[in-house]
Amino acid sequence: MTIRLRPDQKIHIQSSADIFQLMQPVLRRSSKLDRDREHLWILCLDASQTVQHLELLGLGTQRAVLIDPKEIYNLALLKRATSIVAIHNHPSGKLRPSQADKTATEKMIAASQFLNIKLLDHLIISDDNYFSFLDEGVFALLSTSKSIMLNSAL
Template sequence: MDIKLTKEEKIKILNSDDIYGIMQRILLREGKIDQNREHFWVLGLANNNRILFIELISLGTVNETLADPMEVFSFALQKRAVKIVLCHNHPSGELKPSDADKDITDRLIQVGIIVKTEVIDHLIISDESYFSFSNVGLFDELKKSTKYVPKFVLEQRIKKEATKIAEKNKTIEIAKQLKRNGADDEMIAASTGLSIEDVKKLRVRKK
């Protein structure tokens, strides 16, 4: 269900406080009907962080809601959102994320990478306060997870990393050879792209 936004709510998002300010009003508005159930919303943002839409994805039970990836991203793709924020409420008022909250966030982060619609935060809200995965570093931690990364993507990442290491090792060997031939550090740095500090750390026997 697409949430109708007022002119004042169609703002640029600067931080999680901005998101909570809007979502708190929406929660209180919707809570008159289903105040004892979890709501799961998706906020779609334009490239300049202006809100394009807020979509209610699902209504759950007292302590659980479902967030199917297809439902989460279909509206975002239709509206051409370049990034999204996840948001759901805890009717109990307890803002600590559950293992299920972390798991669905992990999964949606990876789906967002595949469909090129970045997930940038997940807020758990109540009538009076909120918890931001991003603010406490939990979001960055989940982004490093490989639990829901497809095997072929993992293989690509490993191959890319191995290529980078091989290229760096080759560059270091070239720099060492230049140093053996008596080239000064500034010329070596300019020729190889290494920093002056890295060049100075190289230990070689000059000819």
Template sequence: MKHTIAEVKISYHPNRLKGAVKITSSEYAGKVIRENWNQGTLNLYEEFKILLMNNSNEVLGLAPLSRGGMTGTLVDMRILFATVIKSGATSIITVHNHPSGKLKPSQADINIYNKIKDAAKLLDINYLDNLIITEDGKFSFMDEGY
């Protein structure tokens, strides 16, 4: 009796664009991310996304990871790092919005930041920042000394 199992395939097809966006600061990262965020949902529900970059900090893409309610969303570390590895990204910035408009990170925000930071270090992925965005501003973990 032959056992049939799934074949696992890994492929990567980068979309090399002339004039790629290069992230040079948390201010610029926040601007680029906000421009690519659905403004109609910024104050409605919390979303967690990851900005994927190459070794030159050129943006490969902004990948949505989760969508929650008005007060939180879950982050699955396996999906996060599967996305990073599959994209070929060597640098990342994670970002989520606070529909409440408050920029102060919660203890849950700090905990997930530390968890991602530890895993990224283990995988040799450059974790540049974790941003919280609102309609009126952004909070950068790196700028604030986290």
């Protein structure tokens, strides 16, 4: 589901805080019923890291949402994005990434290297806070993992 962005929402992204600020009204717009489930949004950006498109790509359960790199990068290719940000919520409010979150991010990093569409960050958000894989150093750890290096060598 495409989320319509007002012209003032097509901002230049400089930090994870910018992404969180952009996503707050989107998260609040969700109905109470939907807010009890995990959502996956993909933010598509142009070469100057200006927001061009925001898509709700997945609606999951209370504890998980499918994060499929094929679907994510298909969207990025269709929208001609040069970079993307993956964002999902944890209805519990607990922002620490699960092992499944880390594995999905690792797969997105590998796909980004292959397709040359940069994954800028992966955020987990709640009503009042967020976790940035980039800011917390998880992104760097996953980027240097053996499986990523193996995939990029192929």
